[in-house]
Structure formats: structure tokens, C-alpha cells
Amino acid sequence: MQEKQTDKYIDTLEYTLEQPEDAYYHLRLYVARTLPSSIALANIKKICDEYLSGQHHLEIIDIYEQPERLHEENIVAIPTLIKISPEPYLRLIGNLSDKTKVIMRLGLV
Numbered sequence: 001m002q003e004k005q006t007d008k009y010i011d012t013l014e015y016t017l018e019q020p021e022d023a024y025y026h027l028r029l030y031v032a033r034t035l036p037s038s039i040a041l042a043n044i045k046k047i048c049d050e051y052l053s054g055q056h057h058l059e060i061i062d063i064y065e066q067p068e069r070l071h072e073e074n075i076v077a078i079p080t081l082i083k084i085s086p087e088p089y090l091r092l093i094g095n096l097s098d099k100t101k102v103i104m105r106l107g108l109v
Helices: 002-018 037-051 068-072 099-106
Strands: 025-031 056-062 080-085 090-093
Touching (some): 025 037, 037 056
Parallel strands (some): 025 056
């Protein structure tokens, strides 16, 4: 188990080192207005402001306003953050309140 976590950390670190500093991030966040996903929304906005100022586009999809999008993108849990670009494509599902984990997974370290 520990070996898998170490491998995941090394992969994330290598990916981070390969990303150009001027990479443009396209993110899509699926939230539900009635759930505590507002914490996720606030956290993602804060991360974008701190780490991606002027280098990102954040789409916010409220599943109650656009339920068809759930099926289109196979969303199974809320909140879900999708990193469309830069590659690789990435999905972060569930708890997005741990800022450090989200930053690492997005390769913003």
C-alpha cells in the first residue's frame, strides 16, 4: 500500500516538473447548490486565484441547472473537478477541501 502511494507521489512530482510555467488550465467543477460542495467551490476558486491567476478557465456546472451534463461526462459523485488541459486529463472526485492534495493532484506544486 505504501509503495503505491509513493509511486503516485513520484508520478505527480515528475508531471509537475514537466509542466511549463505558462500552461493554461481548463477546469470544470461539478457542484450541487444544495450540498456542501460550496466548500469545494470556494477552495477551487482560491487555488485558481493563488496558483493560476490569468492562466485558467474555470467552468462551474450546477447539476440541478444542467442535469444532462451528468450523463454526458459520466459524473458519479459531487463535487467532481475535471482538468481538461493541460494534459493529462484528470478527475478529482469527492472531497476537495484538502487544498494541499488538490494542488498536488493538479500539478501546481
